[in-house]
Amino acid sequence: MQDSLILLVVLPLLLAFLLPVIARYLGNLSGLTGSLLLLFNILLLANAWNSVGYSPKVILLGGFAAPLGIVFYIDKLNMLFAILTTIIALLLWPCRTHNTDVREYVLWLLLLAGCYGVILSGDLFNIYVFYELLAVASYGLVTLPATGASYIAGFRYLMISALGSAFALLGIALIYSFTGSVNIAHLAQIIPDHLHHIWGYSAALLLIIGFGVKAELFPVNFWVAEVYSHADKRVTALLAGVVSKIAVLIILRFIILLFPWQDIFNFLLLLGIIGVIVGEFAAFYAQDLLRLLAFSSIAQSGLVIIAFACATEAGIMAGIALAIHHLLLKPALFLLASHCDRSINDLAGLAKSSPWASALFVILALSLLGVPPLPGFWAKLLLLQSLMAEQYLLLLVLVLLATIVEAAYLFRLFMLFYQRQEMPEQKRITIQGQELYPVITLSGILLLGLFFLPLFMDSLREIAMQTSNIEAYINTVLGKVQHIGEGNI
Amino acid sequence: MMIWDDIFLEVDFWINIVSIALIVIGIYGIVFSQHLLRMVFGLGLLEAGVNILLVKAGYQKEAIAPIVTQASDTMMSNILAATAQMVDPVPQAMVLTAIVIAAGVQALALSLVIRIYKKYGTLDSHVLFLAMERDRHLSLNQKD
């Protein structure tokens, strides 16, 4: 059954290839095919979720056993991210009824195919290829508004991203020259013991920096603000919510399986905490809502990185919780902010003109901040607990301080929203229409999650346990094929 | 003198030199040049340097190119003896992929360069950055 999960990657590609031709006959309906495909993907994933169960599965592509061919590794964590990606993509799908270039749908489909490939793949170079696929699709998508600023932002994004990709490729070249393999399970057998010296570290740094570009990791994240504020808001929501978390997922796999060394963890902790602090302070000084959200996104990614860099089960659990929370919440916030593309001071009295939207915004932002009993609180609590358990007290204090800064600018925003003084008529902003439905759905999912909190915690713990189990990963991928070398000679 | 002779006659040394030179010059082109087009050219150099390293990763001494040439010789053992002396085909396949990806990315970057030039009439990154900030500022304070 789980073999059919390969269709997750293949069908979007197939539809993307065919869509420019099909669209001539379907006309305005062509956008609908993508939504149908995503629905089918959800069914596929739901079907496979039960069959995966406790033991992870592996798909051999081309029928070649693990170190030779490409494999897809399927466990609960990957499935979870695939499901969330599908749901968010379905909600954000640009289903306009008229005047949409069919090529926009094509780029969305290709971006999704890249996301699925990156999530599921268990092969270093294959991850690189799909990562490039989603990167190139996102370059096309961020320049869709066709304004001069979006072109410049897109160009800078492309340059940074391509630089990162070159670094990642350099890292892969290093790893390949030392080990002669690119299969992650195979490398997990070799690298931790045999490459535990300066070259292993340099490969790790190159890979982390390379894949960190999309993960909004500290030194390579200065594209975030300009791209997020100039791109189409649905694209921004997808990039900030889903793609950055997928990149973090790759980094998690790397540090768990390939580079489980304390120095790398410390390095990531450092990058993460700098990201949190820089992000929160930049958000504090931001002049408009979109930039504020973009910088807070950097800070949130930093939190996830910190949690993962604890590299304990509790840390991984906290990281997954934070990632899921942010993945559901940030798209909603960006969609709400899509009409407020102006200076913050223009938002005064927003609650008067659009009370529901601002109430939703406040609730979501409070959850982002981590106010009990909203879901964000539980995720942040897990992070603090895991930091406590690892005795990273300084980090804990810094995270709390950053939270205070976050609280400062968010509450300033709320005060503005509920100000009595009303804006003059022509400057008033109203939020309504299509953007609101995905937002309501997303907040509904988040708030419903609260009712199933214990259940959710249990499954998270189980996923974290499965993720940190290196033996299981290696055995699943390589276990049944030890004889392949002799078999063919 | 003998030591230097050894180093300079070593194939290894020259391959390292060229890949490092391409990577460093490429990074210089991307990071320090003001002209957008020059950045794209720098990207090409960087990718080329990395590709050399990747091909080098599969190279074997005294090995042959990974193609079975004696087609008439259908004896499996002979073929296996031949393939055992071949260089590693996997990095070559990966470099093939990387070259095509790099070409696609560069073409995309160039199309952006054309668009930027049409909009702003310049390709100087400092000027463009200022122009972008100005646009942003204008759009923030619209309707004032």
Added chain:
Amino acid sequence: MNIIILVITVSMLVIAAFYVVWADSFFTVLAASSMVSVGLVLLFVLLRAPDVALTEAVVGVALTGVIYALTLAKIDLWKINDNDDNNDVSQSKQ
């Protein structure tokens, strides 16, 4: 592997790479970047990678060269005269 060919290829590559980043005229830059690709083709042949060499020859020399040339033509930099290149920056500042 013949060390002399290698050294010549490598020096050609490095010099061409310098030209790509530091030459004034973009016409020269394009020529130099094609030179880099030609050098890479030689290098890949020496490294026993004929497939990669063919790809680099077709994609790196021909295709990318054409794309760059088209771009240069579109942004008015397709000219051999050295001095014209920097004018474009100074003009826009005025």
Added chain:
Amino acid sequence: MQRWTTILFLTGLSIVLFAIITPLVLGQSPMLVGKLINASAVNDTGAANLVTAVVLAYRGLDTLGELAILFTAATAIGIILGTTDKTQTTSSPTAGFIVATAAKVLFPLLLVFALYIILHGHLTPGGGFQGGAVLAAAFFLLTLADSGNNIKHKVTQVIEALAGTAFIVLGLVSFALQGVFLQPWLDKGELGSLFSAGSLPLLYLALGLKVGAELANLLSSLANVEK
């Protein structure tokens, strides 16, 4: 001042890179996977060119991804440069007599060469990507010689879609037959002959047509930007 920091940075970078790269001694790669593939590739796929075996069989999904990346780039360039389906008449000057004549002579030769490269991909160096690029170059040469003779977007689009679909369908057939995506199927034939290596030449043909159409699209959208 800035000049010196730049020089310092570059020197530092070179030293760091040198330190990282020097221990990779040439010719001593471990080849953990490479040895296994060298030993089994001919048996598994029937291709004489092992790189083709890796590109299409062992790492077939990479190739599909690469194809998709090229397609993405072409699509994005189409959006960015605003090329529409209708063929524009650009006012570019007509090419000289030499180019026009050369194009007439070279076009069939390039076409044959491209097909040769594609169809012999499993025997000799080359294959879908290289052949496809030559194919695109051949058609672009025609455009270059006669600026009125634009590449028809509709035609290339259909070729592109059909070829891309063919690649995936070839993979899906093996998925339907054996439950494995992109597994080589069909008879492997005699090693070294044109009709060998099972489905790999078919894959390369689809790949070559797709790449050719994509690149032709890309080139024509670059060439047709209004000045």
